[in-house]
Amino acid sequence: MTLRIYNTQSRKKEEFHPQEEGKVGIYVCGITAYDFCHVGHARSAVVFDVITRYLRYSGSDVTYVKNFTDVDDKIIDKAGREQKGIAEIAELYIREHDEDMGKLGVVRPTFTPRATEHIDGMIHLVTTLLEKGLAYPMDGDVYYSVERFPGYGKLSGRNIEEMQAGARVDVNDKKRNPFDFALWKASKEGEPWWESPWGRGRPWWHLECSVMSQRYLGDTFDIHGGGEDLIFPHHENEIAQSEGATGKTLARYWVHNGFVRVNNEKMSKSLGNFFTIRDILEQFDPEVLRFFLLQSHYRSPVDFSDAALSEARQGMNRFYSTLKALKDIAAGGTAIAAEPAAKDGEMTAQIQALRERFVESMDDDFNTARAIGHLFDAVRFINTALAEKKPGVSPGILLEGKKALLEIGSVLGFFLEEPDTYLRRDRDREAAKRGLSIAEIERLIAERRAARAAKAWQRADEIRKELAGQGVLLQDASDITTWAIA
RNA sequence: GGCGGCAUAGCCAAGUGGCUAAGGCAGCGGUCUGCAAAACCGUUAUUCCCCGGUUCAAGUCCGGGUGCCGCCUCCA
Structure with a gap:
């Protein structure tokens, strides 16, 4: 049996054959480090973690690269609001990201490069694109000319003319075509900057991924992943940059995970309907969240709710009990x-x-x-x-x-x-959620034990009923009574 | 407006044209138990949004509806 992977580009499941037998290179677009990660980020991380784990389980030597965007408008905004440096903001949220992912049991990628570590490579790539006539400078900015790249739109199944008909792009008269995108921009006062042939400026978003994937995985690698919202424009633009420069295929298989929804809507920062990973982990075990996410196929949307997590918790308890x-x-x-x-x-x-x-x-x-x-x-x-x-x-x-x-x-x-550790922690967490006192529960259990020893069944049953009313289920074994939360 | 996706039991969810439509949660009946819980056994979709079509055979393919969602602006 061969592994088959759904390739976004062909919209079909294809047999997976890495370019080099036994070795797989994966690049996944990571986060922009300006806030805590939410459940949507958790899904992407868990999905590609499982993909990586499975490929390794199957005997492949996997090189997994996941980047951090550490220079970006949002980080600059946040730094401005909080009177902090952008490096400080990025550093903070990268650390928080790592902590959340660690708790979720996400294996650290082989490489976790940051955009600012690769400015030289980016300048080099922009230079190449300019030399090839695929980009043009404009007042200290550099833009990619989408019309000059014949394959533009091949990943997302669009073409420039059709998109122009819909035209929901911001008007920027510096661009020759509204779909041209920035590679490099002149830095304004107070913004971070790097010296470049086009003046002091900073890289634009898509550029870093082209540079870092090539640096760690080569011109062509096996799997490129990310959330499905990255298909356009981000991944389309990465293809334009990388393939425009090298003339080679960037990624052989494109894999995109579906969204986490809340009440049937995409969970996102802008809608404000997100739950951070750490919020959820206060309520549920990391494995419960993981189980919830993996219970659906990675390309389907999943609807996030407290009830859904509670069901997942029951399922996980079934496993751990066994x-x-x-x-x-x-x-x-x-x-x-x-x-x-x-x-x-x-x-x-x-x-x-x-x-x-x-x-x-x-x-x-x-x-x-x-x-x-x-x-x-x-x-x-x-x-x-x-x-x-x-x-x-x-x-x-x-x-x-x-x-x-x-x-x-x-x-x-x-x-x-360890099953005992897991089950006890789950039980105590659920008891705390309901505001129950463990000491009180145990006191009642001790009282009931005495009642049972005296065959005072009525009192024993009263206690059982009282606790059951609070969601505490007693489990009598031959020598000991344990308890669980319904 | 352009492009794409989804619709399966009370809820979640798998389903690669062909054995009785996985599995979980919830419910009900039973076994076990002093009574329970857990576990186990049984049960809960003659039918897969609707209408047509292709086929010996369709939840699965094709066409048309309806509803929901996403991307086209930052987004995992």
Whole structure:
């Protein structure tokens, strides 16, 4: 089975063959560092994290580059408002970004270059474009001439004439064509600047990605990714810059993730309907957010809500409960090499099938939703075996099942915690959300324990009911009563 | 106005023309339990927005509606 990836440019799923067997180069457009990251940024990060993890799981040597835009109008504005330097603002939000991503279990990209580290390369690229007649200087600015690049519009499926009919572009009389875009702009008073052949100025947004991708991955690389809002104009312009300069294909596969929505609208800064990652992580475990995001296919929109996260939380608890049960088997001192049991063969086949189905799902354009479905199937057959009074599956085989769950989980970035730690933290967090006192819950449990010992069932049930009314569910085991939040 | 996407059960969601339309959440019935919870078993879409068409066969392909969303300005 071969990996197939949906390529935005062809609008089709294509078989994936890297330019060099066993090696994959990925470039993903990162954030502009001027504020905290929101759930939309989390989705992009998690999606490409899983893509990277899966390619590595499949045996590829992946070089993953994700940039930071650290010079930009928004950063300058923010710096002005807060009376800080732009470097200070960028540095702060890059650090916050890294912290959020770390919590989400996003593996650090191989390289995380920043725009300002590559000014020389940008000046060089602009020079090349000028030499090739693809760009023109104008009052200290330099613009790209889209009409001079024949492929302009090939990624987003547009052409210049059609777009002009709709004409919703800002009028700028410095441009020869309204769709020409700035490569470099003269800096105004108070703005950061670098010396250039066109005077003191600063690079414009699209330029950095062309330079940094080439620097780390070469003229042509395998996968270029980002949110679907970057298709036009950002990625279209990157193609114009890079391919205009090198004459070579920039990226062989274009991969774009869908949006996170809130009440059916795109989550975005400008609409103000965003939730920051850190806000959400105060309410839910990072793995819950991750699970929520991966439960839908990466190209579909996902609707974000508290209810949706709560459902995701329930799903994640199901996984962790099974993992805990499996761990308890191992901890129970049961000999791993117990004699074969009747259903060992069946279980072994199921585990094998799980691995195969996982690969099959992921090979189909990274279908994490389907992969998760298979994971739940696995949980059910493991739970079935665990529930049997007379064990039909030997512990050693069950632990093979656990191994498979953890292995697949690691590709999706799940099950990174110890089950006990995860479940306790989840429980305590939910209790805190409801304003419940853990000490009080435990006091009532102790009282009920005494009542039960005395076979005072009525009092025991009263306590159960009282706690249930607050969302606290008691679970009586033979020797201990544990509790959970509904 | 131009370009593109989506519409599957109460909710979320997968579905690569052909076995009984994954899976999760929620609900209901049962097993287990002193009673519960968890877990397990069963159950919840004769049908995939509507109307036509292609085909032996369509949720899946084609055409036309309707509704929603996105990009075309910064945006993951």
